[in-house]
Amino acid sequence: MNAPARTRVAPSPTGDPHVGTAYMALFDKAWAVRTGGQFVVRIEDTDRNRLVAGSEQQVYDSLRWLSLEADESPEVGGPYAPYRQSERLETYRPYVDQLIEAGHAYYCWCSSERLAQMRAEQQASKQADTGYDRLCLGLTRDERAELPGFSETPVVRMLIPADVELSFNDLVRGEVRAPMPDDQVILKADGYPTYHLAVVVDDHLMQITTVVRGEEWISSTPKHRLLYRWLGWQEPEYAHMPLLRNPDKSKISKRKNPAARLLWFREQGYLPEALRNFLQLLAYPPAAGEQEVSSFDEFVADFRWSKVSTVGPIFDMKKLDWLNGVYIRALPCDELADRIVEFALASGQWAEVPPAGREIVRSATPLIAERLVTLADALPKIGFLLTPDDQLVVNPDAVAKLGPDAGQVLDAASGALADLGEWTAAAIQEALRGALVGGLALKPKFAFAPVRVAITGEQVSPPLFESMVILGRDSSLSRLTSLRAAL
């Protein structure tokens, strides 16, 4: 058994929460729960230029929506607060000074213009190593000021030794080699730390034992390990997850893929448990004989890092649709009905719950549960039940496809139903079968089509007889009559 792990997800509040945040959080949380540890949310807001108001709250809301609540976060607090990097600024500075004093870091006054020019030249000359050229290394401010490309406010850079260790062990991939780093900036001119410094200091101070992050960080890991060593701290374990992809195989992005926005799934009417299962599947394929549909508890019970995939998966929406259907069908009908109502309100399908709306949704949900892909599909399917008879819109295409005997069928149906003793699905079916299939010698498929169009306005609908029960006898007869008159 493993020691209790502390894991963390560290989103940047730079817009709508990214689906990758939930993806990482799922694996973070799974490992924390598995080992009896804690899952922490830390907000990485050191990039002041890209901050977006409200984005942080959306992170908490969407993680809660997915049942991936943090044990510690800026929202709920915790023993290692503050959990927001912008509130930890004074925390980082002493370590920077310590590194400078020890000769592991140095000031750099190069202007961004000079840096850009240097990079361009390196590109043009197709030089092998493209890192910072160390112009400022060993110089005082005044010495450096004599040289071109000077900027008054310095940054602090790491002094990467030539023998930096490039290999490390990864929980998912085993032994991994990373590229040679350059003299990375760790403290920006505005006094904010870069990710590299902040992540190491915070992870250490917050006692994070297992760093779960995207594959794109593999190349930065040697820098982080160097900082741990210089600061005399114990390193965490690393788990680099495969990157989610767009259909064109590039790293998933909001520009190319609406599903890169975590909120998109909620807006589309996906169930959080289905999305959670889907995200799990992307990086944690079932072994032979195992099920794809699995709960979070089952996921946790079985969890092993070695089972995590190393290949970046492309989002397969068809699979998500299928999974969502599986979860919808597994929900108790009353709960599904409540979620449909909730979704209708949240999405704007309904401004408010119409009279009898909730009851109608409840009684109609059993009829449509197995016909739904998302919650968004529900209301359109039962709109005819929520519409007053005189406002029912009958689709002209549906009418056009009816046979020439439609009028006769409707008359016979009305006749059979007018004096029906009990208004139940079974009784309605029996009466209509007798009158149409038996009486008019029609095939069931053609016998019921005109009735369906009259009742629902469409060619395709939830089960007809059950729908008529919900609608009631008066409405049903009135609709049969209206279509008869309109033919």
Add this chain to the structure above:
RNA sequence: GGCCCCGUAGUGUAGUGGCCUAGCACGCGGCCCUCUCAAGGCUGUAACGGCGGUUCGAAUCCGCUCGGGGCUACCA
């Protein structure tokens, strides 16, 4: 350009030298069921990027090659 990660059907994958004439799921096609559409049942389709090794034997090991991705910021 340099370094790193990855490469099984349309998609996600199982597979760690013989059990693989390559399994599963989604998708797609067919049939059954059936008041439409779904759901469900049965069934079909389709893949080891390429080339060389190692071996009695390779999807599995090695080399090269091709392809995709990532990093190469005072972004994370």
